Amino acid sequence: MSGTAPGYGRLAAVGPYFALDAATAPTDLPPAGFRPLREFYAPGPDAPLAARVREFGRRLGSNEPRVAASILHLGLAARFCSASLGAAVLLGAVPDLAPDRAYVRVPEQGPIDLWTPCPAAPDGPGPTDGPPPVDRLHHALVHDQLEPLAAAVRAAVPLSERLLHGNAASALAGALRMLEPHAAPGRARALVTELLDRPPLAGTGTLRGAGFRRNSCCLYYRVGPGAGVCGDCCFTRPPGRP
Template sequence: MSDAPPPDYGRLAAVGPYFALDAAAPGQDPPPDFRPLRELYAPGPDGPLAHRVREVGRRLGAAEPRVAASVLHLGLAARFCSVGLGAAALLGEVPDLGPDRAWVRVPGQGPIDLWLPYRPAPADRAPLAERFRRAVVEGWLADLAAAVRSVVPLADGLLRGNAASALAGALRVLEAHPAAGAARTLVAEVLGRPPLAGTGTLTGTPAGTAFRRTSCCLYYRVGPRAGVCGDCCFTRPPQSR
């Protein structure tokens, strides 16, 4: 274990609410109303995640559970990607947000709140990009995808596309900060390797980094006025057959 002081996760909140992460001091208990992330991922139609899918569908007016599940997955993926990319680029560290480690509070609106108990970080001499890929892509995002699929079956390509879109979205926010170069390098490395290779194209433009995914998150199926997302593989909503 390392005796170094814990990273200053308070710096992440300055980027935006999706990047915020609360971490405990030694001996500190979880804040009120927080529950282990594992509980949110409980499978079954009566679990918290299934309830959240139904709530998202109600708010969107989406009749198809898979549409609500995809939108929920994309929002949660954006939360994890923002914390992971922000911590890696700004602090040079990747927090441990696994389902047996992180605690979560689900507010009525907005991104979920995340809290970590105190634990000295184990020494890891792997390059930052490799640590980021293992933790965020092979860890958090894989756990999230499995949890969502246990509630509503979704195509693997759609879930991987959502993950890539979430990473690109976090990168766009960080481009206004000094850590933009480090964030761009990390995202390009992750998108160039399995399991996210082939999920989209990352390009530089005068306005910043652009991303075009090779899949669709199904948001256009919310209703006739929903349209398509800015990074969608479609330029206009597909016509129903």
């Protein structure tokens, strides 16, 4: 039997990108429909992630695989950033969502569902007793989640590392905006500021107040003539358009 681990309901209350399912006992198995995240990342043209890129491009109406891959990557990065940052700030814990241990379920629409085999234990002081677990979160989020995600996307569709790092930073800043109204003042911002100062996210953009300006573009403007640019884009208007 599995379900939402104690305390994880607070994450779902922030929004669907923050929700996280977890085992409640070491012997629990993931619910029906979940598959190992490493299988989702498998290489090859018929692998789940590559197929997802093609389907995403069809829904966008774009015939450029790199555009679909970049925007899909941004959404997946937002999912990992939200769940991990939310747990670190609200619960004082960092969930284990590495590809060899986490499970994923891909719905027809909306963010992917995530399941971890063991609830994350508090990593030091609780959420109101001291600073969040910066070092632990940096390793778990950047090295265990964002780097394998970027590698899997690049294996499906060639994209620059700079673009993908910018996507990850944008996703992290977006998670911060969603989380701040639910967290102790300054806690989430201090953590995100620290993450953006460390490689590989250092230099990807500037966090000022409630806004973030990235130094790269996710390519959304190439979806179509009326797409425009994102609010945190390095461009103020689509390149090549008056």
